[in-house]
Amino acid sequence: MSVHISAKKGEIAKTVLMPGDPLRAKYIADNFLTDVTLVSQTRNIFYYTGKYKGKEITVGASGMGFPSIGIYSYELFTEYEVDTIIRIGTCGAYSTDLKLFDILNVENAASESTYAKFAWGIEEDIISSQGTAFDRINETAKELGLDAKPTNIHSSDIFYRKDPAVPEIAVRYNCPAVEMEAFALFANAQHLGKNAATILTVSDIIPTHEFISADQREQALRTMMELSLETALK
Numbered sequence: 001m002s003v004h005i006s007a008k009k010g011e012i013a014k015t016v017l018m019p020g021d022p023l024r025a026k027y028i029a030d031n032f033l034t035d036v037t038l039v040s041q042t043r044n045i046f047y048y049t050g051k052y053k054g055k056e057i058t059v060g061a062s063g064m065g066f067p068s069i070g071i072y073s074y075e076l077f078t079e080y081e082v083d084t085i086i087r088i089g090t091c092g093a094y095s096t097d098l099k100l101f102d103i104l105n106v107e108n109a110a111s112e113s114t115y116a117k118f119a120w121g122i123e124e125d126i127i128s129s130q131g132t133a134f135d136r137i138n139e140t141a142k143e144l145g146l147d148a149k150p151t152n153i154h155s156s157d158i159f160y161r162k163d164p165a166v167p168e169i170a171v172r173y174n175c176p177a178v179e180m181e182a183f184a185l186f187a188n189a190q191h192l193g194k195n196a197a198t199i200l201t202v203s204d205i206i207p208t209h210e211f212i213s214a215d216q217r218e219q220a221l222r223t224m225m226e227l228s229l230e231t232a233l234k
């Protein structure tokens with residue numbers, strides 16, 4: 001057990017797929033894994049360990065934002081000897097250059113957050129995906145005939161804001177979309193020498209207020225789930 005995860009040592013696989021939403025973790029376990037065990041449900045943040053094509057994989061939620069993914073990813077890396085975390089989430093596009101359902105493979109996450117600085121003394125405001133996971137996602141996407149665009153992403157603390165302008169840091173680092181977790185995940189992985197990647201599906205186009213409906217969400221996210229599962233086999 002760790003402070004926020006009640007799984008026993010040995011009940012978490014070396015590779016963890018990490019959606020934001022606990023029910024999405026359940027969906028992956030129910031639809032893609034066999035021999036599934038629910039290994040933690042502290043705070044209703046479900047973690048399931050099972051097999052995908054014979055390989056042991058854990059899928060569990062991060063919750064929303066840097067504090068939440070910071071806690072779960074740190075405990076998984078340090079208390080459960082996890083090697084690789086692949087976040088699978090959604091993002092909002094800053095312009096109509098991206099379309100709903102587009103899939104992004106995050107190369108670098110830029111943020112105004114002080115998380116990396118105050119947690120680990122990392123002064124940079126842009127942090128790369130860590131280890132081999134980003135390349136493995138690119139390779140797997142090619143094999144599956146999927147377009148998973150390598151991209152920089154803005155990782156923000158803020159979902160609702162007064163000013164509709166694209167934030168300066170997103171302009172500076174050429175980030176076409178925003179989410180709220182990758183920067184903290186990459187910071188933890190960099191500090192600990194682990195692998196971390198983030199795959200995102202565009203769920204909303206900020207300037208036009210278009211978004212994927214609840215009905216469309218399940219099918220849309222399946223492609224990203226399959227990409228992460230196939231990557232985990234490598």
Ligand code: ADE
Pocket residue numbers: 090091092093156158159178179180203204206
């Ligand atoms: N995740 C999905 N859409 C988002 C948005 N518009 N802002 C931040 N995170 C998001």
